[in-house]
Amino acid sequence: MIDWITQLIFQADIIFLLVLFFSERNSPSKILLWALVLLFLPILGFVLYIVIGQSFYSDHIFKKKEIRDYKIDDIIPKNEELLRAEPDPDYKRTAGAVLKSGGLGFSNNNKVKLYTLGEDKFGDMYEDLRNAKKYIHLEYYIIRNDELGNELMDILTRKIKEGVEVKLLTDDFGVGKGPKKSIKTFKAAGGEFAVFHKVLWLILSPKKNNRNHRKIGIIDGKIAYCGGFNIGDEYLGKGPLGFWRDTAVRITGDAVKPLQVRFQMDWEYATGKKMCPDDRLDDYYGKTEYPETGDARVLTVSGGPDVADFNPVRMEYLELIRNAKKTVYIHSPYFIPDDSLQDALSVAAANGVDVRVIIPDKPDHMFVYWCNISCAYSVMGNGVKVYMYNNGFVHSKTMVVDGRYCSVGSANFDDRSLVLNFETNAVILSEETGRQMDEAFMKDLERCTEYTREDYENISGYQALRVAVSRLFSGLS
Numbered sequence: 333m334i335d336w337i338t339q340l341i342f343q344a345d346i347i348f349l350l351v352l353f354f355s356e357r358n359s360p361s362k363i364l365l366w367a368l369v370l371l372f373l374p375i376l377g378f379v380l381y382i383v384i385g386q387s388f389y390s391d392h393i394f395k396k397k398e399i400r401d402y403k404i405d406d407i408i409p410k411n412e413e414l415l416r417a418e419p420d421p422d423y424k425r426t427a428g429a430v431l432k433s434g435g436l437g438f439s440n441n442n443k444v445k446l447y448t449l450g451e452d453k454f455g456d457m458y459e460d461l462r463n464a465k466k467y468i469h470l471e472y473y474i475i476r477n478d479e480l481g482n483e484l485m486d487i488l489t490r491k492i493k494e495g496v497e498v499k500l501l502t503d504d505f506g507v508g509k510g511p512k513k514s515i516k517t518f519k520a521a522g523g524e525f526a527v528f529h530k531v532l533w534l535i536l537s538p539k540k541n542n543r544n545h546r547k548i549g550i551i552d553g554k555i556a557y558c559g560g561f562n563i564g565d566e567y568l569g570k571g572p573l574g575f576w577r578d579t580a581v582r583i584t585g586d587a588v589k590p591l592q593v594r595f596q597m598d599w600e601y602a603t604g605k606k607m608c609p610d611d612r613l614d615d616y617y618g619k620t621e622y623p624e625t626g627d628a629r630v631l632t633v634s635g636g637p638d639v640a641d642f643n644p645v646r647m648e649y650l651e652l653i654r655n656a657k658k659t660v661y662i663h664s665p666y667f668i669p670d671d672s673l674q675d676a677l678s679v680a681a682a683n684g685v686d687v688r689v690i691i692p693d694k695p696d697h698m699f700v701y702w703c704n705i706s707c708a709y710s711v712m713g714n715g716v717k718v719y720m721y722n723n724g725f726v727h728s729k730t731m732v733v734d735g736r737y738c739s740v741g742s743a744n745f746d747d748r749s750l751v752l753n754f755e756t757n758a759v760i761l762s763e764e765t766g767r768q769m770d771e772a773f774m775k776d777l778e779r780c781t782e783y784t785r786e787d788y789e790n791i792s793g794y795q796a797l798r799v800a801v802s803r804l805f806s807g808l809s
Contacts, residue, residue: 500518545755573725578728682715712785
């Protein structure tokens with residue numbers, strides 16, 4: 333019986349290898365890694381492939397989503413005329429490249445407020461939610477069953493009773509331990525709730541590996557939030573990792589509409605239903621009088637496995653680094669850049685650009701810390717400086733270039749964000765926002781220790797083994 337099962341698994345491994353050779357033509361390193369795992373660990377390899385492999389399906393499984401996504405041009409044009417008039421040549425080139433690869437909406441009349449602390453971000457956001465008059469649309473990866481998570485659900489339930497439309501979309505994996513009682517009360521009051529890629533229904537499906545990692549909110553079509561904070565007490569620094577350093581932005585101006593479009597596309601994909609009848613689209617996309625606007629230019633960038641060719645977020649990161657003349661400052665809790673991003677950072681440093689990266693000094697997920705230090709070692713040899721954050725946990729996913737080109741959002745510097753997950757960033761051209769982000773980065777450096785090549789070269793044999801295993805698993809995703 334056991335021999336029969338072993339033979340069956342071995343034959344399945346051979347089939348998977350054949351599938352890999354024909355489906356992963358653009359990733360020879362991934363083919364080699366999976367081939368080694370399936371050949372030397374046939375049973376474990378089979379399980380791992382079912383759990384974290386199967387990336388070949390993306391072009392087919394999201395066709396239904398792409399059909400909905402193409403309607404975006406009917407709702408919000410890509411503002412070619414506005415972009416042609418953009419005076420900053422570097423930002424113009426970056427925005428043009430990102431738009432061509434699938435980015436959403438460019439606008440130049442926005443006011444941006446930057447947050448680096450959860451207390452400030454949630455204080456303003458919850459006040460905006462309480463003041464909502466027409467609708468609230470929230471899309472968050474995680475909502476915790478704790479004080480902050482239940483406060484959110486209480487606010488949303490009260491707004492429903494006041495006649496406000498409320499739609500809440502979260503990831504099924506991220507809300508697995510969420511405030512189920514409060515969500516039940518919310519739904520009973522008339523709130524609309526949907527989850528993205530239900531895990532239990534997808535045990536043998538590759539879609540379970542594609543999580544909705546976005547953190548966006550739209551209020552009355554006038555105010556939008558985008559960033560790295562999920563919703564829970566730990567994002568206020570009350571969790572086991574201590575002080576929590578993250579980043580988000582509050583946007584008013586025409587950049588709100590592309591984020592509303594992003595929510596609509598995700599909502600319709602998750603529910604299989606139209607968000608509203610076509611004759612009601614003006615309720616969300618009609619002429620809007622914003623409470624305040626400014627001169628910040630904003631390009632919203634979303635990426636995911638539904639992108640047929642080049643991920644717009646990867647394009648964004650590469651273009652921003654290429655823009656750099658003086659400085660590139662990056663926060664990333666998961667700093668596992670692929671070869672293209674490593675090369676871009678190394679070339680910038682070799683050209684005299686001050687390239688610095690802040691990563692955590694502790695992991696919040698298995699293997700991540702060891703992958704971080706390995707990738708740090710790879711880029712440090714070319715002049716990139718890497719620092720470990722010693723004041724709690726840094727979860728911020730940001731880049732600021734030359735003190736004016738800014739990226740704030742949910743996408744990390746790793747393949748999970750740039751290949752598997754659904755992510756959204758805001759790319760902002762603003763000297764004021766850039767100055768604030770530079771100052772915040774320099775303040776963070778005071779709470780960091782520089783990580784050197786010597787530090788990495790002196791790790792123990794056991795630690796080196798953990799690095800090797802961690803890099804192997806990161807390459808299999």
